[in-house]
Amino acid sequence: MAIIEVRNLVKRYPRPDRKSEFFNAVDDISLEIQAGEIYGILGPNGAGKTTTLEMLEGLTDIDGGEAFIDDICVNTRPFEVKKIIGVQLQANEYFDNQSLRELITLFGALYRRQIDPLELLGRVHLTEKADARPANLSGGQKQRFSIACALVNDPKVLFLDEPTTGLDPQAKRNLWNLVQELNQTGMTIVLTTHNMEEAESLCQRIAIMDHGKKIAEDTPRKLILKHAPEPPEAPLHGSLEDVFLALTGHGLRD
Amino acid sequence: MKPLPLTLAGTLTRIFLRDRQAIFFSLFFPIIFMVVFGFVGSQEQEPIALGIVNHAPGGVSDDLIDLLDANPLFQVTVGEEPALRESLISGDTTLVLIVPAEFQETDRGVEMQLLVDAAQVQELNLIMPVLEQSLLSVERQLRNSEPLFRLNVEDVRARSQRYLDFLIPGLLAFTLMQVSIAGSGFNIVEYRRKGILKRLFVTPLQPRDFITAIVMSRITLCILQIAVLLGIAVLFLDVRILGSYLALFTVIFCGAIIFLCIGFLLGSLAKTQQSIQAIGNLVIFPQIFLSGIFYPIDSLPGFLQPVASLLPLSFVANALREIANNGASLLDIPLNFLGIAVWMIISFVAATRYFVWKEVAA
Numbered sequence: 001m002a003i004i005e006v007r008n009l010v011k012r013y014p015r016p017d018r019k020s021e022f023f024n025a026v027d028d029i030s031l032e033i034q035a036g037e038i039y040g041i042l043g044p045n046g047a048g049k050t051t052t053l054e055m056l057e058g059l060t061d062i063d064g065g066e067a068f069i070d071d072i073c074v075n076t077r078p079f080e081v082k083k084i085i086g087v088q089l090q091a092n093e094y095f096d097n098q099s100l101r102e103l104i105t106l107f108g109a110l111y112r113r114q115i116d117p118l119e120l121l122g123r124v125h126l127t128e129k130a131d132a133r134p135a136n137l138s139g140g141q142k143q144r145f146s147i148a149c150a151l152v153n154d155p156k157v158l159f160l161d162e163p164t165t166g167l168d169p170q171a172k173r174n175l176w177n178l179v180q181e182l183n184q185t186g187m188t189i190v191l192t193t194h195n196m197e198e199a200e201s202l203c204q205r206i207a208i209m210d211h212g213k214k215i216a217e218d219t220p221r222k223l224i225l226k227h228a229p230e231p232p233e234a235p236l237h238g239s240l241e242d243v244f245l246a247l248t249g250h251g252l253r254d
Numbered sequence: 255m256k257p258l259p260l261t262l263a264g265t266l267t268r269i270f271l272r273d274r275q276a277i278f279f280s281l282f283f284p285i286i287f288m289v290v291f292g293f294v295g296s297q298e299q300e301p302i303a304l305g306i307v308n309h310a311p312g313g314v315s316d317d318l319i320d321l322l323d324a325n326p327l328f329q330v331t332v333g334e335e336p337a338l339r340e341s342l343i344s345g346d347t348t349l350v351l352i353v354p355a356e357f358q359e360t361d362r363g364v365e366m367q368l369l370v371d372a373a374q375v376q377e378l379n380l381i382m383p384v385l386e387q388s389l390l391s392v393e394r395q396l397r398n399s400e401p402l403f404r405l406n407v408e409d410v411r412a413r414s415q416r417y418l419d420f421l422i423p424g425l426l427a428f429t430l431m432q433v434s435i436a437g438s439g440f441n442i443v444e445y446r447r448k449g450i451l452k453r454l455f456v457t458p459l460q461p462r463d464f465i466t467a468i469v470m471s472r473i474t475l476c477i478l479q480i481a482v483l484l485g486i487a488v489l490f491l492d493v494r495i496l497g498s499y500l501a502l503f504t505v506i507f508c509g510a511i512i513f514l515c516i517g518f519l520l521g522s523l524a525k526t527q528q529s530i531q532a533i534g535n536l537v538i539f540p541q542i543f544l545s546g547i548f549y550p551i552d553s554l555p556g557f558l559q560p561v562a563s564l565l566p567l568s569f570v571a572n573a574l575r576e577i578a579n580n581g582a583s584l585l586d587i588p589l590n591f592l593g594i595a596v597w598m599i600i601s602f603v604a605a606t607r608y609f610v611w612k613e614v615a616a
Contacts, residue, residue: 057456079458087456091449095265097272102265109261110457149453 003070003157003188004033004056010064011051011212025051027212028065033205035156038179038189040203042196042244044253048212049192050090053159056190057087070156083111086155090162092146094134100145101130104152111153124148124178140171144178151182158182160191164198176202196241206240210248258459262467263474270437270475277479280436284429284483291418292491301329302381305338305350310357318353318392327384342369349381419494422487423574424547426480430506431541431567433479434513435520435534437472442521443530465609469514476510477503496581502574504584508594509570515601516566522608541567546575566601569593 011026026048033039041049054060056067058078067074069081094103104117121127124144129137137145143163150158160179164172172195179202183189193199199206200220207217216223220240227246228238256264271277304322308315323330331338331347341347350369357364368385370378394401445451454464484502487493495502516537524530544558545551545567554562562568573590576582584591 059452059456079460082456082458085456087453089449089453089456091452093448093450094453095269095450097269098265102268106262106265107457109258109265110454110459112258153457 001035002032003035004031004190005068006031006052006056006065007067008065009052009055009062009067011048011055011060012063024212026055029209029212029214030065031207031214031217033188033190035188036183036186037204038183038191038202040199040206041190041192041209042194042199042206043192043209044248046253047209047248049209050161052209053161053190053192057085057159058082083153084156086147086150086153086158088143088146088150088158088160088163090165092134092142094149096135097133099131099133100126100148103134104148107149107152113153115152120148120151121145123151123181125174138171140167140174143167143171143175147175147178147182155187157188157190160189162192162194164193164195172198196239196244200240208244208247215247216243259463259466259470262459262463263470266467266471267474270471280429280433280479281482284425285486287425288418288422288483288487288491291421302327302349303347304328304330305341305347306330306332307335307338307350307352308332309355310353314392314396315353315357317395318388321388321391322385325384325388327381339369342371345371351385418487418491419579420550420575421548422484422491422493423578424545424571426483426506427509427545427567427571427574428542428547429483430476430480430509430570431513431538433476434472434510435517435538437475438468438514438517439519439521439524439530439534440517440527441468442518443524443527446525447527461609462606465518465606468518469511472514473507473510477506480506493578495578497577497583501577501582501584505570505573505577505594508598509566512566512570512594512597512601515598515605518605518609519601522605522610541565544568545571547571564593566594566597569597 007030009026009029009031010024012022013025015021015023029048029052031039041052043049051060055062056069056074058074058081062075070084072080072084074081095106098106100121101117104115104120108115108117118127118130121130124147126141126144126148129141129145134142134145147158147160147163150160163179164175167175176198179189179191191203203220205217205219206223207214208223209215216227218226223243224238224240227243228240229242229246306319306322308319319330319332322328335350335352338347338350342350348370352367352369354364354366357366366389372378442451445454480503484495488495520530520533520537524533542548544554544562545565546562547567551559551562551568563572569590573587573594576587576590577584
């Protein structure tokens with residue numbers, strides 16, 4: 001059963017060089033994400049990953065097409081959608097001078113829910129940091145905390161925007177475990193990443209985006225079979241990174 | 255469960271109260287102002303240096319000198335004419351009175367000479383009557399006559415007249431404007447920079463609930479800050495508030511709404527911390543100088559007065575001053591109140607019109 005349905009999604013922005021002209025940052029994207037899967041969106045910087053997520057989250061206006069999450073239309077009822085999704089953004093700063101416990105309680109209040117901060121912090125293994133301030137957390141702890149904030153409303157879908165960027169290998173693996181734990185409770189997880197290993201080991205299905213378009217979509221294994229160039233006789237010796245580079249080219253992006 | 259804006263307002267108030275540094279600086283300058291002007295205002299006026307050349311020593315002229323010397327307004331030096339003239343020109347002496355030799359001959363009028371440097375003596379109009387009064391006293395003494403009229407001055411201190419008393423209501427209005435505009439506008443820009451607005455916007459929080467919460471918590475904080483300043487003024491600087499505190503705080507409450515809304519507007523228009531500083535100063539500075547905070551609007555050039563008196567800070571400062579200095583009630587200042595009401599509407603409409611979640615959060 002598809003929990004997220006996206007049809008012909010378009011986002012237009014003014015060109016950075018010529019303000020009077022527009023370009024499609026997201027260009028006719030259609031997705032069908034199944035309930036309970038971990039779905040990864042890959043792509044170079046500027047491919048439109050974050051913009052796609054922001055449209056699904058109701059942060060950015062949808063300029064064309066339509067999106068449904070759990071059969072609720074994002075175009076027309078964004079505030080209803082916000083009630084059933086959890087979002088972790090790339091920037092994760094919070095109000096100053098507030099402890100994790102207080103911030104979790106505040107986020108609960110935004111969904112009109114009374115929650116037990118310690119129980120929730122326990123789920124992301126931060127119980128002993130309940131009285132610390134976010135500023136004093138390590139990178140991995142910060143990410144886990146922002147996932148905890150995204151869980152206050154028991155979301156059906158959890159959006160993670162580059163959750164492991166900037167984390168050390170231990171923190172990265174720790175976060176993957178957390179994502180898998182959450183997925184085992186039946187939560188659908190949509191994440192963007194630059195990390196091929198992450199996409200390969202964590203995601204059940206992957207879409208690769210470039211220049212606002214979806215250029216490939218499948219399970220990691222099938223993508224490797226299909227696109228990894230060499231050695232062609234033993235395709236699984238190639239990696240997803242080979243797929244990514246074969247599809248998006250070797251040119252540097254900003 | 256409590257309504258959401260109330261919960262959020264509670265959290266925000268807690269956040270603001272924990273920011274000790276911001277609170278300290280919001281009160282620091284107004285307190286310095288008050289204390290400095292408090293001391294300036296309470297200082298005795300410098301006595302006027304009066305030089306006397308006595309060509310008729312002994313007798314009544316000495317009585318005159320004693321009388322003038324006893325007056326705290328004067329500091330009397332008796333000396334020779336050339337020396338005193340020199341001291342007058344150098345500015346050490348303000349007036350030189352020459353008592354002629356025929357001063358003793360009381361059977362006819364005596365003309366006395368007063369040397370002044372008119373450029374220095376703006377208060378000449380004030381000093382002359384005192385001198386004449388002293389001469390009159392000596393004259394009465396000589397003629398052994400009782401004065402016909404006597405003025406009995408009783409200071410009921412019904413209305414304050416010190417500069418500090420004029421300054422305090424203006425200073426309260428000024429502080430109110432500062433903390434309100436900073437409280438909403440600067441905060442919005444800071445929250446945007448940190449991505450907090452974006453994070454809040456992916457929750458079902460409605461913009462109006464968010465604005466309401468910020469306004470409620472900021473008003474609470476503003477009233478506390480103003481109350482602290484007012485407390486210091488009343489308890490330590492002997493400032494008297496003649497009108498009711500309820501009227502005073504009603505005006506403060508309305509003023510806070512005006513300036514918070516202006517802050518929201520600026521915060522929505524400015525995209526960076528630098529631009530909010532610049533735009534904020536553009537709004538704040540003219541009002542400091544034009545709105546009768548440090549001196550009355552009447553003392554501005556005529557063509558500026560009509561504009562100046564329509565500024566929001568002018569209405570708030572005037573209303574506070576009328577209440578504090580003249581004991582006015584809210585009913586006594588309908589025009590001020592109308593001005594405040596109109597500005598509340600204008601600023602509220604502008605703030606809600608330009609505070610668009612998607613644009614402000616992005």
